[in-house]
Amino acid sequence: MNINGAVALVTGGASGLGEATVRAFVGRGGRAVIVDLNEERGAALAKELGDAAVFAKADVSSADDVQAAVDQATAMGALRAAISCAGIGIGMRTIDKTGAPHDLSAFQKVISVNLVGTFNVLRIAASAMSKNEPEDGERGVVINTASIAAFDGQIGQVAYSASKGGIVGLTLPAARDLSKAQVRVVTIAPGTFDTPLLGMLGEDIRAALAATIPHPSRLGRPSEFGALACHIIENSYLNGEVIRLDGSLRMAPR
Numbered sequence: 001m002n003i004n005g006a007v008a009l010v011t012g013g014a015s016g017l018g019e020a021t022v023r024a025f026v027g028r029g030g031r032a033v034i035v036d037l038n039e040e041r042g043a044a045l046a047k048e049l050g051d052a053a054v055f056a057k058a059d060v061s062s063a064d065d066v067q068a069a070v071d072q073a074t075a076m077g078a079l080r081a082a083i084s085c086a087g088i089g090i091g092m093r094t095i096d097k098t099g100a101p102h103d104l105s106a107f108q109k110v111i112s113v114n115l116v117g118t119f120n121v122l123r124i125a126a127s128a129m130s131k132n133e134p135e136d137g138e139r140g141v142v143i144n145t146a147s148i149a150a151f152d153g154q155i156g157q158v159a160y161s162a163s164k165g166g167i168v169g170l171t172l173p174a175a176r177d178l179s180k181a182q183v184r185v186v187t188i189a190p191g192t193f194d195t196p197l198l199g200m201l202g203e204d205i206r207a208a209l210a211a212t213i214p215h216p217s218r219l220g221r222p223s224e225f226g227a228l229a230c231h232i233i234e235n236s237y238l239n240g241e242v243i244r245l246d247g248s249l250r251m252a253p254r
């Protein structure tokens with residue numbers, strides 16, 4: 001799939017991995033709809049990128065919000081790529097130190113944004129893509145963002161890991177469902193990336209995190225995520241797969 005001249009929708013596009021994806025896509029000649037709850041950052045990025053990007057305020061877990069954002073994208077041209085980067089995390093154990101159970105609404109909130117939100121974008125974007133004219137045998141590509149916590153979730157990550165494990169689980173059946181529509185589905189499972197999420201941690205904690213990564217022994221650069229997202233779009237043979245992007249990190253229990 002050619003990026004030059006194509007339209008993409010990027011959720012979580014106002015920050016971190018999503019922002020880097022928007023910049024990489026636009027840098028290769030595409031135009032992007034930046035979907036995010038953060039109006040200030042999203043609108044500022046769209047302004048900086050000029051004609052190549054617009055901002056759409058939307059909650060990824062809302063059917064109406066995402067439909068409106070996809071409509072905004074299709075009004076710009078054929079929607080060829082949808083990249084889900086919106087996500088949230090919490091740290092909470094299954095039972096706490098006093099033996100009290102995990103708050104259920106906190107678990108449900110993480111599942112709602114990370115898993116239901118990702119599927120919501122996938123289903124609505126794929127429906128729009130199925131109406132595109134095929135270009136070199138394909139109509140579009142959907143990229144999801146899981147996490148290596150889907151495989152090696154740490155203590156306190158039960159909700160987050162469940163949400164990301166769900167994204168891993170839906171990748172193959174969604175790719176199979178959408179094969180007739182000529183729409184691909186690929187998931188990236190990032191390791192530890194240097195985004196505003198981690199920027200809140202102290203320098204010592206960031207250095208300790210970096211030291212756990214075998215090679216390269218540093219945090220991932222958001223631009224490396226953006227570059228992989230663009231490669232997935234451009235490489236028509238990648239489908240139904242989950243790609244770890246983690247410097248060979250396998251996380252310990254804590």
Ligand SMILES: NC(=O)c1ccc[n+]([C@@H]2O[C@H](COP(=O)([O-])OP(=O)(O)OC[C@H]3O[C@@H](n4cnc5c(N)ncnc54)[C@H](O)[C@@H]3O)[C@@H](O)[C@H]2O)c1
Pocket residue numbers: 011012013014015016017018035036037038058059060061085086087088089113117145146147148189190191192193194195196197198
């Ligand atoms: N940074 C990492 O090390 C890392 C590692 C593994 C996975 N991930 C995943 O990558 C994705 C991006 O993470 P990041 O580090 O760039 O985080 P980030 O906090 O920098 O960006 C996430 C963006 O999502 C937006 N968002 C949150 N909830 C939303 C909602 N309901 N609707 C629309 N937008 C919403 C936020 O406003 C924010 O702009 C997340 O799914 C995260 O779980 C990140």
